[in-house]
Structures are given as structure tokens and as C-alpha cells.
Amino acid sequence: MNLFKEAFDKKDFVVTAEIPPxxxxxxxxxxxxxxxxxxKVDGVNVTDNQRGIMRMCxxxxxxxxxxxxxxxxxxVCTRDRNRLALQSDMLGASALGIENICIMTGDHPKLGNHPDAKPVFDLDSVQLTKAIKELKKGVNMAGKKLDGAPEFFIGGVINPFFEPVELELIKLRKKIAAGAEFFQTQPFFERESLDKFIEQVxxxxxxxxxxxxPLKSVxxxxxxxxxxxNKKIPDAIKKRIEASENQTEEGIKIAAEFIRAIRGLVKGIHIMPIGIESYLPHMLEEAGL
Amino acid sequence: MIITKQKSLDEILGMMEGKKSVFIVGCGECATTCRTGGEKEAAEMSAKLIEKGKTVTGSVIITAPCLELDTRRVLRQNKDAIEKTEAILVLACGAGTQSVAEAAICNVYPGCDSLFLGNVFRHQHFYEKCSTCGECVIGYYGGICPVTRCSKSLLNGPCGGSMQGKCEVDNKKECAWIMIYERMKKTNSLDNLTKVFPAKNHSAGTSPGMVINAGIRG
Incomplete structure (x- = not known):
């Protein structure tokens, strides 16, 4: 029984949050x-060396x-491991009881703290999604039958602010065709963009x-x-944070207000408290979650 | 052509530490175009090495040092100077440098770094468009190679990291996926982008490459 997957059926509002290793x-x-x-959350995202900064696996x-x-x-990002290592990790994840996977390309190593590293990108996110779907059916990428097939709830990511959006939507549909069952988006900071995205999808x-x-500072x-x-954070938000006594506190307040405002409008949220993970419990409380 | 850039003099001197005499080999094709190993650059390198106390025993520009038999012939013609030298510095790509190394018995050093297989757009503007992956896919992408021109070699669409149409790795470079999209939109072939492309067969480009066309006569 996968409780995160079930949450989509059982709950009105699904909440996930990111805690980096x-x-x-x-x-x-x-x-x-x-x-x-x-x-308090239905799932916790565990990042994979995000932004190319080396962390625990x-x-x-x-x-x-x-x-x-x-x-x-x-x-799971495709930057650091080839198809052997990725499939192998999936079998390992299954053995350790991990049921949910979220697949992405990953930032280029040149942007991270090991810029001299060899970028792998043996597979792209669509191909990895498909490979994991096949693993679930008991077959690996070489077409060989597995001794025991893993069970995964596969997710992906989407950048709603990518231009041209049609190209991003083509890729979104490919990910779905390849086996992705849920998506976590890049952060939204205001309603107008969110309404536009809801219309687009x-x-x-x-x-x-x-x-x-949450925006912790100017x-x-x-x-x-x-x-x-790609889409700038509205000036009004910047001004409000700038004028506040405690910028982090204000940023959390703004994010919490936004969550309250969109509850009922969307199936759920994914909180990425970049750099202020310790404020996560407080933020959930502020948002009434 | 192969795009090269000259190594710094410090690196060259570091590699050749202890070697007093140097013979310089340049390239009449790519490195001449790149201004990294033509007549002029060989003469400039010679002057710099002399200034640093080296003895330059001679220099030659081989039309195309990657042609191994020609390279052997030219080095034989310069046998006297080469016999007197402790080192050969090659101002060419890695292919040319190894061709010289296999033809000569003294220590051979690269004077350039080989960057990529490049297109020449105009004077001194070089662009990498093909990375000789062994299995050309550009027919599926409107004539634009995602393997080479997308910094992540993605075959199924953009990574989403580009900003204002530029690559996340370098904002001087276009996002290849936006170029592919625009091109295919113009030719009404966007439908081709909707199918899932399978993982690339990397065995097609396994190094070192070797092709022997038996039966084809010059």
C-alpha cells in the first residue's frame, strides 16, 4: 500500500515538501x-544533488x-549516472521500501560545485521514465527479464514558465506516455500565472x-x-519583504497566504523551502496544514 | 575542421621541462585556419621559446599532419634537424600530434588543445554542430543535432532550464531545443516531436574509432 499514491484519491489537498540530504x-x-x-505531509521529496551540489545520495x-x-x-536525475547505475539504484530503492520516484534531467554539473565533473546524461528524463515503467513490468533496458519486479509510483517535473510553453507541454505529454503518473511544478508566486497554467494543462x-x-530575503x-x-517574482512581493522587519518571517507568511488562497483550486502543493528547511514546520502551521 | 586553441606558454614549458632543443611542427589546414599552428604562429612560438632559452632546431608546416604517410615523408625530409632535437612541439590537433609522435622517436608534445569538430561561420567564428556520435539523428530534429547542440544531449525535449531562449550552461548559446521547435514548427512537422525517442545507442560511437574500407581503391 503506497500511502502517498493513495493520498491523491483519499485527500482533497495533497502536500509534499522537499528535504535535501x-x-x-x-x-x-x-x-x-x-x-x-x-x-503533516503526504510525501517528502529527497533531492538528488540538486543544482549539481554534492550531498548524500x-x-x-x-x-x-x-x-x-x-x-x-x-x-532521480539523469546527470550523474548511466542506464546501468540508474536501473540498479531503482532495484536498490525497491529493496529499501522506497515506493515513489520523481524523475528529472538535473542541472548541468557546470552550474554546481564540481564543474569539472563529466556530465553523464546517458538517458533523458523521458527515457528514464520509460525504463522504470519497464522495470515495473519486470524487464530491464536490455530486454532481460528481472527476478522480481519493483513497484513504483513515478513522477516528473514541469516548468510552467518555459517559453515556448507548447514545447514544454509536448515534453509533459511524452513523460505521461512514458509512464509518469504525477508532476511537481516549479514554484509559483502569484495567482495569475497559476490560473494560466491550469488553463494550459x-x-x-x-x-x-x-x-x-518561501522567499527568505530580498x-x-x-x-x-x-x-x-523565467517569470520574475512580482515587485509587490519584493517590496513587501523589503519593508518587513523580518524578511524570512514575511516570506513564509506570503507563501502561507498563497497556499491558503489556492487550496481548493489545485489538487495539492509541493513545498521547496530552499535553504530554510528548518522553517518548514512553522510554514505548514501558518498555512493551516 | 578541428578547432584548436594554443596552450599557454607556461604549460608548454612545463611539459617540456628539461628539454633544451625543440623542433616545431605546424598544420597547413585546420590549425592554420584557427591561427594556432600556421606559418605565422610557428614563427611566433619559435621566438617565444628562444626567448625562454630553448634552442629551436627548425620548423615545418605539414599540409595536413593527420595524413600519417605524408607526415612521415615530411619528417624524413627534415631528418637532420629532428635528429638534433630533444623535443618536437606540434601546433595542431591531437590527431596531428599523434601522427607526428608515431613517426618520430623523440619526445613529442602538443602545443594546442583540441576543442571540437567545428563549422566555420565566418572569419574566426567556429561552432560545434556535430560530435561524430556514430549514429546520426538530425533527420528527426529538423536538421539540428540535439546530441551536440543541447548541452545535455537530450533527445525528447528541453530540460526546462533555459532562460530567455539561452542555454542554462552558457547564456551566449541558444537552447537547441527552442531552435529545433521553431524549425519544425515552420515546416509543419511538430508531430514528429511528440513521439518518445529511445535511449541512444552509445556503442555506435565507441572510442577508438576504426574504419577500414577494404576493396575501395584510390
Missing amino acids: PKGSNVIPSLEIAKKVLG PLAFSHLLKEMGHNPIMQ KGIDTKFLIGIS KMIDFMNEKVL
């Missing part, structure tokens, strides 16, 4: 955050979360968890606007 062998601080949100950390009682959603039969990121807004986001 530690940048070292000390798992205690990350696990403490996880403990505080136990029972998501396989091990997902296992620890599973032991704690969470439903880990193990992120109307008729596409899948499950979306809308990305939410500095972060400037960084996101310049380096990460």
Missing part, C-alpha cells in the same frame, strides 16, 4: 526537520525517512502538485529573478 555524513539535523513534519536518505515513517519521494489527464517556495528574490526563474 545533508552535505556530509551527519544526518541528524535533516532528520530532526523530517521528524517535526511527520504526519537520495537513496540512503530516502531509506532513513522511510524508517521514520515518512513516504519518501526519491528524486486542462484536459491533460495527470496529477499536479503546485510548487511553492537577496534570494534577486538571485531567483536573475538566475533561476
Whole structure:
């Protein structure tokens, strides 16, 4: 029984949050955050060396979360491992009780802290999705029969702000055709863009968890606007955070207000508390979750 | 052609540490076009090495050092100078450098880094469009190679990381997937992009490559 998968049927509003594995062998601080949100989220995304910054592998950390009682959603990117390693990790994940996988291409190593690393990208996200779907049927990429087929609930990601959006939607449909059953989006910061996205994906039969990121400071807004986001964070948000006494607190408040506002409008949310994971319990509380 | 850039003098001197005499080999084709190993660059390198205390025993520009038999012939013609030298510095791509290394018995050093198989757009503007992967797929992508021109070699669409149409790795480079999309839209062939392309057969491009066309006579 996969509780995260079930949440889509049983709950009105599905909530997932991201907790990155530690940048070292000390798992205690990350696990403490996880403990505080136990029972409050339906799934926890465990990132895979996100932005090309080396951390503990998501396989091990997902296992620890599973032991704690969470439903880990193990992120897998195609940047660092070839098809042998990726399939092998999937079998390992299955053995450790990990039931949910979220697949993405991954940032290029040149953007991370090991820019000299060899970029692998043996498979792309669509091909990996398809490969995992085949593993579920008991066949590996070489066409060989497996001794025991893993069970996974497969997810993917979408960037609703990509231009031209038609190209992103073509890829979204391919991911669905390849076997993706749910999607987590890049963060939204305002209603207008979200309404537009809902309109764009109307008729596409899948499950979306809308990305939410609390903005911890004006500095972060400037960084996101310049380096990460195709659609800029509205000026009104920046001004509100700028004028506040405690920027992080205000950022959390804004995100919580946004969550309250879109509840009922979307199937669920995926919270990415970039750099302020320790505020996650507080943010959930603010949002009434 | 093979696009090269000259190594720094410090690196060249570091590689050749302890070698007092140097013979310079240049390339009359690609490295001449790239201005990394033609007549002029060989003469400039010679002057720099002399300034650093090396003895330059001679230099020659081989029309195409990647043609191995021609390279052997030219080196034989320069036998006297080469016999007196402790090192040969090759201002050409890695293929040319190895061709020289196999033809000579002294230490051979690369004076250039080989960057890519490049198209020449205009004077000194070089672009990589093919990475000789062994299995050409451009027919499925409107004549634009995603293997080479997408920094992640994605076959099923963009990574989503591009900003204002530029690649996330380098904002001076176009996102290949947007180029493919625009091109296929113009030719009403976007339907071709909707199918899932299977994983690439990397065995087709296994190094080192070797082709022997038996039966074809020059």
C-alpha cells in the first residue's frame, strides 16, 4: 500500500515538501526537520544533488525517512549516472521500501560545485521514465527479464514558465506516455500565472502538485529573478519583504497566504523551502496544514 | 575542421621541462585556419621559446599532419634537424600530434588543445554542430543535432532550464531545443516531436574509432 499514491484519491489537498540530504555524513539535523513534519505531509521529496551540489545520495536518505515513517519521494536525475547505475539504484530503492520516484534531467554539473565533473546524461528524463515503467513490468533496458519486479509510483517535473510553453507541454505529454503518473511544478508566486497554467494543462489527464517556495530575503528574490526563474517574482512581493522587519518571517507568511488562497483550486502543493528547511514546520502551521 | 586553441606558454614549458632543443611542427589546414599552428604562429612560438632559452632546431608546416604517410615523408625530409632535437612541439590537433609522435622517436608534445569538430561561420567564428556520435539523428530534429547542440544531449525535449531562449550552461548559446521547435514548427512537422525517442545507442560511437574500407581503391 503506497500511502502517498493513495493520498491523491483519499485527500482533497495533497502536500509534499522537499528535504535535501545533508552535505556530509551527519544526518541528524535533516532528520530532526523530517521528524517535526511527520504526519503533516503526504510525501517528502529527497533531492538528488540538486543544482549539481554534492550531498548524500537520495537513496540512503530516502531509506532513513522511510524508517521514520515518512513516504519518501526519491528524486532521480539523469546527470550523474548511466542506464546501468540508474536501473540498479531503482532495484536498490525497491529493496529499501522506497515506493515513489520523481524523475528529472538535473542541472548541468557546470552550474554546481564540481564543474569539472563529466556530465553523464546517458538517458533523458523521458527515457528514464520509460525504463522504470519497464522495470515495473519486470524487464530491464536490455530486454532481460528481472527476478522480481519493483513497484513504483513515478513522477516528473514541469516548468510552467518555459517559453515556448507548447514545447514544454509536448515534453509533459511524452513523460505521461512514458509512464509518469504525477508532476511537481516549479514554484509559483502569484495567482495569475497559476490560473494560466491550469488553463494550459486542462484536459491533460495527470496529477499536479503546485510548487511553492518561501522567499527568505530580498537577496534570494534577486538571485531567483536573475538566475533561476523565467517569470520574475512580482515587485509587490519584493517590496513587501523589503519593508518587513523580518524578511524570512514575511516570506513564509506570503507563501502561507498563497497556499491558503489556492487550496481548493489545485489538487495539492509541493513545498521547496530552499535553504530554510528548518522553517518548514512553522510554514505548514501558518498555512493551516 | 578541428578547432584548436594554443596552450599557454607556461604549460608548454612545463611539459617540456628539461628539454633544451625543440623542433616545431605546424598544420597547413585546420590549425592554420584557427591561427594556432600556421606559418605565422610557428614563427611566433619559435621566438617565444628562444626567448625562454630553448634552442629551436627548425620548423615545418605539414599540409595536413593527420595524413600519417605524408607526415612521415615530411619528417624524413627534415631528418637532420629532428635528429638534433630533444623535443618536437606540434601546433595542431591531437590527431596531428599523434601522427607526428608515431613517426618520430623523440619526445613529442602538443602545443594546442583540441576543442571540437567545428563549422566555420565566418572569419574566426567556429561552432560545434556535430560530435561524430556514430549514429546520426538530425533527420528527426529538423536538421539540428540535439546530441551536440543541447548541452545535455537530450533527445525528447528541453530540460526546462533555459532562460530567455539561452542555454542554462552558457547564456551566449541558444537552447537547441527552442531552435529545433521553431524549425519544425515552420515546416509543419511538430508531430514528429511528440513521439518518445529511445535511449541512444552509445556503442555506435565507441572510442577508438576504426574504419577500414577494404576493396575501395584510390
